[in-house]
Amino acid sequence: MLEGGEFAAVxxxxxxxxxxxxxxxxxGAAPIRVASLSTVMADLARDIGGERVEVVEIVKPGMxxxxxxPAPGDLTTISNAQILLxxxxxxxxxxxxxxxxxxxSGVVLVVGGEVxxxxxxxxxGHDHSEDHHHHGTSDPHWWQSVSNVQLVARxxxxxxxATDPEGQGTYEKNAAxxxxxxxxxxxxxxxxxxxxxxxxxxxxxxxDALGYFAKDYGFEILPVQGISTSDQPSSQKVRDLIGRIQxxxxxxIFAESIENPKVLGQITAxxxxxxxxxxxADGLGSGETGTYEGMMRHNVTTIVEALx
Amino acid sequence: xxxxxxxxxxxxxxxxxLLALPVWQLTRQTPAPILAKPAAVAEDLADYRVILKSSGxxxxxxxxxxxxxxxxxxxVENFEAVFSMxxxxxxxxxxxxxFVDRTRPSALRVMVxxxxxxxxxxxxxxxxxxxxxxxxxxx
Numbered sequence: 001m002l003e004g005g006e007f008a009a010v011x012x013x014x015x016x017x018x019x020x021x022x023x024x025x026x027x028g029a030a031p032i033r034v035a036s037l038s039t040v041m042a043d044l045a046r047d048i049g050g051e052r053v054e055v056v057e058i059v060k061p062g063m064x065x066x067x068x069x070p071a072p073g074d075l076t077t078i079s080n081a082q083i084l085l086x087x088x089x090x091x092x093x094x095x096x097x098x099x100x101x102x103x104x105s106g107v108v109l110v111v112g113g114e115v116x117x118x119x120x121x122x123x124x125g126h127d128h129s130e131d132h133h134h135h136g137t138s139d140p141h142w143w144q145s146v147s148n149v150q151l152v153a154r155x156x157x158x159x160x161x162a163t164d165p166e167g168q169g170t171y172e173k174n175a176a177x178x179x180x181x182x183x184x185x186x187x188x189x190x191x192x193x194x195x196x197x198x199x200x201x202x203x204x205x206x207x208d209a210l211g212y213f214a215k216d217y218g219f220e221i222l223p224v225q226g227i228s229t230s231d232q233p234s235s236q237k238v239r240d241l242i243g244r245i246q247x248x249x250x251x252x253i254f255a256e257s258i259e260n261p262k263v264l265g266q267i268t269a270x271x272x273x274x275x276x277x278x279x280x281a282d283g284l285g286s287g288e289t290g291t292y293e294g295m296m297r298h299n300v301t302t303i304v305e306a307l308x
Numbered sequence: 309x310x311x312x313x314x315x316x317x318x319x320x321x322x323x324x325x326l327l328a329l330p331v332w333q334l335t336r337q338t339p340a341p342i343l344a345k346p347a348a349v350a351e352d353l354a355d356y357r358v359i360l361k362s363s364g365x366x367x368x369x370x371x372x373x374x375x376x377x378x379x380x381x382x383x384v385e386n387f388e389a390v391f392s393m394x395x396x397x398x399x400x401x402x403x404x405x406x407f408v409d410r411t412r413p414s415a416l417r418v419m420v421x422x423x424x425x426x427x428x429x430x431x432x433x434x435x436x437x438x439x440x441x442x443x444x445x446x447x
Contacts, residue, residue: 190441194402197373218400 032164035081037065037092039283040143041112043292044153045085048174049160052167056081061284069094079105082163085156088113091140110159112152116142119211141281145212146186149292153178185293192304193217200307204245204253204273206264209281213299222250224263238267245271252276252306276306354395356422356444360387362405363415369404383408395422398444403432410436418442 031054036042042057049055058074059065065087070078075098078084084102086092088111095111102109121139142148157175161168193201201219203210208223222244224233233241245253245267254276255264268275279299280289289295358378360368367382370389378389393399405416416438419429432440 187440190400191402191439194371194400194441195373198397198399 029166032083032160032167033081034083034085035078035107036085037068037095038085038087038112038143040149040292040295041085041087041110041152041156043284043290044149044156044178045083045160047178048153048157048171049167050170050174052164052170053160059283061286061290063283065091065282068092070098075101078102078107081107083108083110083159086111087140087142089118089138089140089142108159108163110155112148112155113138113140113142115151115155116145116148118142119215121208121211139208139211141209142212143283143292144210144281145216146182146189146296147216148212150179150182153182181293185296189217189296189300192300195304196307200251202248202250202307203303204241204250204264204267205279205281206254206256207281209256210279222248224267233263238263242267242270245273254279254302254306256281274306277302279303352395353392354398354422356391356393356398356401356420356427358389358391358401358403359419359421360389360403360405361385361417361419362407362438364407364409364412366405366407366414366416368416369402371402371404372399382406397446401442401444402439403442404437404439405434406437414438420444 029052031052032049034042034045034049034053034055036045036055036057037059039057039059039061042055045053045055056077058070058077059068078098079101084098084107086095086109088095091113099109118138120137142152153175157171160171164171198218201217202222203214203219204222205224207225208221210219210221213219214221222241224238224241250271250273252274253264253268253271255278264275267273279302280295284290284292284295285298287294289298358370360370360380362368362385365383365385368380368384368387369377370387370391371377372391372393375391378387378391380387391399391401401418401420403416403418405414407414413433413435416432416434417429418432420427420442427444428442430442432438
């Protein structure tokens with residue numbers, strides 16, 4: 001049993017500990033530092049992490065990630081991070097070169113492409129020996145499927161919990177809310193696409209980046225370029241494409257946010273199809289397309305309105 | 309040798325034309341090949357019966373692209389609609405239930421039949437409003 005004086009001392013000790021705990025909470029622990037090579041994954045990390053994380057986008061909205069190469073300053077930012085987010089499936093051709101330094105710096109690498117089921121991607125007309133053009137044969141644009149994004153959101157949640165176990169409750173609560181919003185988004189997309197007769201579900205785009213979307217919603221893709229924005233179509237391929245567009249009676253073709261739609265303009269002139277608008281294939285934009293949900297809603301609305 | 313200026317002009321012009329001919333052949337605008345459109349194939353159509361059953365009284369709807377939306381009166385629990393669609397590649401069907409009681413979890417059972425054969429059956433859940441899309445499997 002504690003004597004009166006000892007009991008008072010223990011009470012003071014508890015009081016001081018409680019005070020210190022309160023001060024620590026009031027000041028806020030330093031946020032988890034997350035660097036991202038993917039605008040989509042950055043958005044997910046912000047949603048799940050809330051105020052407990054600080055997300056730095058190495059690849060920013062509007063950049064062409066197919067040709068992006070990290071600058072020395074970016075490498076410093078990455079090595080100072082605790083978690084690095086990357087799309088994977090060959091989207092970041094330089095990723096394998098980063099791995100040794102990430103390991104040395106103790107940066108946890110979270111690769112979205114590792115938790116989705118990849119689909120084959122068209123791959124033609126470019127040189128794989130060039131570093132920044134390198135990619136595998138899988139289509140790396142997995143975020144064009146809402147169900148893939150749900151898988152990657154869970155992966156990010158788990159990585160944050162592993163790095164910051166104290167935030168587990170926050171991460172689980174935020175991830176559950178995000179999951180519910182993604183469910184609603186998936187249903188909203190289905191209810192929009194159902195307005196399009198199946199014969200109209202043909203997507204002519206700058207490059208082959210909507211394969212996952214096409215698989216989910218029964219579209220046929222006719223890309224001008226291959227899977228990377230650096231792929232160049234041969235004149236024969238463009239002629240074949242024009243023939244297929246005329247044959248299928250395609251109403252509209254789509255430009256992408258980060259490209260010059262000049263080639264598509266030439267195709268519309270020869271086929272009579274209209275330019276259906278700009279869609280975001282390689283990542284987020286700004287304004288209404290600055291979040292994943294906003295980007296998907298914009299893309300789907302643009303596609304449905306143009307092909308109805 | 310100095311020939312007639314006219315003859316020299318003709319010779320030079322001829323040589324220039326011969327040089328320019330291959331370039332013109334390569335760069336001239338050629339009309340896009342006109343592909344023969346396949347002869348219009350009479351599409352094989354079939355009637356698809358869509359049967360909706362709700363867990364409570366609701367207004368029920370079924371919708372197919374480019375066809376009139378079929379709607380029940382409000383306050384029903386069963387509704388049927390028939391859509392004529394391709395026998396080989398039917399359209400997806402959007403279904404909708406607006407429940408009178410908007411506070412309780414509700415369910416909408418959807419069944420699609422063709423020629424008496426059940427093609428697909430699915431239940432959707434929600435609170436107040438239930439809406440989703442049903443895809444008919446193709447063989």
